[in-house]
Amino acid sequence: MKLPLGYQYATTYAGIRKTAKDDVTIIVSAQPASAAAVFTQNRVQAAPVKLARKHLETSKGMVRAILINAGNANCATRTGDKVAVATCSALAAKLKVPVSQILPASTGVIGVELDPKLIVNCLPTLLGNLDKGTFEDAASAIMTTDLVPKTASAEMSVTGGKVSIAGMTKGSGMIHPMMATTLAFVMTDARIPAAQLKPILKRANERSFSRLTVDGDTSTNDTLILLANGASGKSLTAKDLKIFEKVLTLVLEDLARQIARDGEGASKLITVEVAGAKNEKDATKIARQIANSPLVKTAVAGADPNWGRIICAAGNAGVEFDPRKVDIMMQGVLVCKAGLAAEFSEERLTKELGKKDCRIQFTIRGGGTGSSRFFTCDFTEGYIRINGSYRT
Amino acid sequence: MKLPLGYQYATTYAGIRKTAKDDVTIIVSAQPASAAAVFTQNRVQAAPVKLARKHLETSKGMVRAILINAGNANCATRTGDKVAVATCSALAAKLKVPVSQILPASTGVIGVELDPKLIVNCLPTLLGNLDKGTFEDAASAIMTTDLVPKTASAEMSVTGGKVSIAGMTKGSGMIHPMMATTLAFVMTDARIPAAQLKPILKRANERSFSRLTVDGDTSTNDTLILLANGASGKSLTAKDLKIFEKVLTLVLEDLARQIARDGEGASKLITVEVAGAKNEKDATKIARQIANSPLVKTAVAGADPNWGRIICAAGNAGVEFDPRKVDIMMQGVLVCKAGLAAEFSEERLTKELGKKDCRIQFTIRGGGTGSSRFFTCDFTEGYIRINGSYRT
Structure with missing residues (x-):
C-alpha cells in the first residue's frame, strides 16, 4: 500500500x-x-x-x-x-x-x-x-x-x-x-x-x-x-x-x-445492480429497497434463488415500473424473464449462491438509462444472536 | 362470539x-x-x-x-x-x-x-x-x-x-x-x-x-x-x-x-406509542421507524432496556424533534428522561421485558398533540431460520 x-x-x-x-x-x-x-x-x-x-x-x-x-x-x-x-x-x-x-x-x-x-x-x-x-x-x-x-x-x-x-x-x-x-x-x-x-x-x-x-x-x-x-x-x-x-x-x-x-453475522457480500430505470435516483430507490429487504437477505443466506422476494421488494420502492418488463439475474443466471419464472437449473444456481459473493441484477426492459448499485450483506441467525444479547 | x-x-x-x-x-x-x-x-x-x-x-x-x-x-x-x-x-x-x-x-x-x-x-x-x-x-x-x-x-x-x-x-x-x-x-x-x-x-x-x-x-x-x-x-x-x-x-x-x-419467530408483541408530535402523521412516522428497527426488535427479544436504539431509530424517521425533550418508557418504566439516561432498576426492568407484551412509549415534552400507535413483534433467530431455509 x-x-x-x-x-x-x-x-x-x-x-x-x-x-x-x-x-x-x-x-x-x-x-x-x-x-x-x-x-x-x-x-x-x-x-x-x-x-x-x-x-x-x-x-x-x-x-x-x-x-x-x-x-x-x-x-x-x-x-x-x-x-x-x-x-x-x-x-x-x-x-x-x-x-x-x-x-x-x-x-x-x-x-x-x-x-x-x-x-x-x-x-x-x-x-x-x-x-x-x-x-x-x-x-x-x-x-x-x-x-x-x-x-x-x-x-x-x-x-x-x-x-x-x-x-x-x-x-x-x-x-x-x-x-x-x-x-x-x-x-x-x-x-x-x-x-x-x-x-x-x-x-x-x-x-x-x-x-x-x-x-x-x-x-x-x-x-x-x-x-x-x-x-x-x-x-x-x-x-x-x-x-x-x-x-x-x-x-x-x-x-x-x-x-x-463484515456486516454483523454476515456470510456473504450482496451487490444489487439496477438498470433501465427512468433515472439514477429511481434506480437507487429500487436497489435500496431490495438491499434492505430482510426476506431477500435471508433467502441469500439460505442460497435460495427466490426471485419472487426480489420483485416484491422492488414493488415497494415507490417507483413506477411494469412488472411484465422486469428481468432478474442472480449470479448471472436469468431467474425471472419479463416478470415470469425463467427456466434454470436450480441445483446449479443454489451451488453458485453458496459462494461468498452474491450478485443480483434487476433490469427493466426498454426502460430509461438510470442505473445504480447497492452493497449489503446476507442476514443470518448470527445477526440476531449478536444483537439480542444482554448488556453485560 | x-x-x-x-x-x-x-x-x-x-x-x-x-x-x-x-x-x-x-x-x-x-x-x-x-x-x-x-x-x-x-x-x-x-x-x-x-x-x-x-x-x-x-x-x-x-x-x-x-x-x-x-x-x-x-x-x-x-x-x-x-x-x-x-x-x-x-x-x-x-x-x-x-x-x-x-x-x-x-x-x-x-x-x-x-x-x-x-x-x-x-x-x-x-x-x-x-x-x-x-x-x-x-x-x-x-x-x-x-x-x-x-x-x-x-x-x-x-x-x-x-x-x-x-x-x-x-x-x-x-x-x-x-x-x-x-x-x-x-x-x-x-x-x-x-x-x-x-x-x-x-x-x-x-x-x-x-x-x-x-x-x-x-x-x-x-x-x-x-x-x-x-x-x-x-x-x-x-x-x-x-x-x-x-x-x-x-x-x-x-x-x-x-x-x-404471531409474527414469524416472534416471542413478544410490541406496542409502540408516540405522543407529543406536531400531528398524527409525524407521530406515525416515528412510531413506524421504531417498530421497523431490527435493533429495537432484537433488543426486546433479548429483554434489553436499550433505549439508545429507540431514540436512534426515531432520529431516522425524517421528523424534526429536539432530542433533549424526549422521554422514553419501557413497560411503564422511565428509561430516558429529557434525552438522557434515567435512573431505573435494570434488573427489575429486564424481568418485566421478559413478558409476552412489550410497551414502548416515546413522548416529546411540550410538543404538539399528535399521537400514534404501531404494532410489531420482536425479532428472534426463529425468523432467520424460517426464512433462510431452502425451497424443498
Whole structure:
C-alpha cells in the first residue's frame, strides 16, 4: 500500500472499552490539510459530530488532526459537548494549533457518560507513539464489533507526478452494547483547496457509503472525513480533479464493500445492480429497497434463488415500473424473464449462491438509462444472536 | 362470539398446498352485501387483487361471495388473470349471481402457475359444506405459516336493536416458500350502503392494519374486505355510524395485534406509542421507524432496556424533534428522561421485558398533540431460520 505523504498515526489503550485493545487514535497531518466531511443525517447527533461540523466551519476547512475514540459514542449524555471540547482543546494545546483544526469522532455505546480525563491523560503517550504508529494500527484501533480492519488505497498520476489516497473505515451493523457507527478517514497528499474538496467528497460519498446498508439503521455518529495536505507538492488541474474524484469514489466503494462483507453475522457480500430505470435516483430507490429487504437477505443466506422476494421488494420502492418488463439475474443466471419464472437449473444456481459473493441484477426492459448499485450483506441467525444479547 | 347474521362459510382441501389441510374457502352472504376493500400498495399486484378491484367497481360495491385460496399467491404467472376470472365465473354460475359479485383472494408462493381446475372441481364440495362449515373453519383454512387462527368480533347497540361485526385475518411475516400475505375478511349484518362503507373502512384500516409491521415487507396480495349484508334488518343513523366506525377500528386493531403476536419467530408483541408530535402523521412516522428497527426488535427479544436504539431509530424517521425533550418508557418504566439516561432498576426492568407484551412509549415534552400507535413483534433467530431455509 502506497500511503500519502505527510500523515502520522498513533493509537493507545485509554480504558474506554472494557477489553484492553487500543481505543484512542490520532491522525496528524504535518501541515494544515484541506478537509471535507459528511456526517450522519440522523436527527439525534452525537457531540463529536456537532463539534466537528462547527470546527470545519470556523477553520474554513483546515485540519491538523483527527481525534478518535472507540467504546463510547459520546452521544445523549449530560456532559457530551464539554467532553468533546475538552479533549480537542487538550490535543490542540499539545500540537500548538487552533482547536478548530482538530476534528473529533466517537463510536460505541450511547447514553453513557465519557470521562474526558481518560483521553486527555493518554495524549502524551499518543504523541510519543506518532513516530512508530502505523496506518494499520489506526485502522485496527477504530474498530468496535468489526471482525477485520478495513483499508483501501490508490495512487494516481497527475500533471507533474503522482499523488496517493488511502482510507480506513469501521462499522459492522449495530452490536450490543455498542451502536456500530460507520467512521471513515481518508487521506491524500494531493494539494486541493477545501472549497473544491467538499463537492468532490459529497458526490463520491453519494455513490459509495450512501449505497451501503447492513440493517437499515443509521447511527448517531456516522462520519466520513477527507484530508488533503498537499505533502506531495502536487496541485491538480481541472482534468486531474475529475480523475481524482473517480479514484476517490473507487477507494470509498472499496471501503463500503468491506463494511458490507463484515456486516454483523454476515456470510456473504450482496451487490444489487439496477438498470433501465427512468433515472439514477429511481434506480437507487429500487436497489435500496431490495438491499434492505430482510426476506431477500435471508433467502441469500439460505442460497435460495427466490426471485419472487426480489420483485416484491422492488414493488415497494415507490417507483413506477411494469412488472411484465422486469428481468432478474442472480449470479448471472436469468431467474425471472419479463416478470415470469425463467427456466434454470436450480441445483446449479443454489451451488453458485453458496459462494461468498452474491450478485443480483434487476433490469427493466426498454426502460430509461438510470442505473445504480447497492452493497449489503446476507442476514443470518448470527445477526440476531449478536444483537439480542444482554448488556453485560 | 356473536356472529353477524346471514353469512355462511365453507372450506375444503383442493390439493393446492402440499400438506392435506383445507386450502380453499368461500364466504357467502345470503343476500347481496355492500362491500368495501383496501388492497396492497405494492407496484407488483397479484391477479386476484386486480380482479377484486375491478369487480367492486363493476358491481358498484355489491358482493355475494369471497373465494379464497391458500398455498399459491396467483401472482407473476402467465395464466394468473385467466385463473382468477375462471374460478370466480365458476362460483358465480353455481350461485347464480353476476361474476362481479364474487371477490377473489389468494395467498402463497409467487411465480408458480395455479391450476384453476383444482378450485373449480371442488366447488360442489364447498357448496355442499356451506350448511355445516363454520367461521372458525374459514379462519383456519386461510392460514399459511400462521401458528394460530386470528378472529375478533363485537356487538353494538344501534337505534332499534343490535348489529354484529366479526372478522378473520391471516399473516405471519413471509415464510419460504410462501409470501405470507395479510388477508382479512370482516362481516357485519348492519345495513350500510357501499358508498358509506368505503370511507369508514379506509379510516379504520389507516389506524389498524396500516399500523402493523412484522418485517417491513409489503406483499403482492394484501387484501382487507368488509361486507355489510343488512341481515340484522338494522339501518344505522349518522350517530350509529360513528360508533360503528369506532367498533370496527377496535375489531381491526385486535386482528392486527394478533398478526404481530404471531409474527414469524416472534416471542413478544410490541406496542409502540408516540405522543407529543406536531400531528398524527409525524407521530406515525416515528412510531413506524421504531417498530421497523431490527435493533429495537432484537433488543426486546433479548429483554434489553436499550433505549439508545429507540431514540436512534426515531432520529431516522425524517421528523424534526429536539432530542433533549424526549422521554422514553419501557413497560411503564422511565428509561430516558429529557434525552438522557434515567435512573431505573435494570434488573427489575429486564424481568418485566421478559413478558409476552412489550410497551414502548416515546413522548416529546411540550410538543404538539399528535399521537400514534404501531404494532410489531420482536425479532428472534426463529425468523432467520424460517426464512433462510431452502425451497424443498
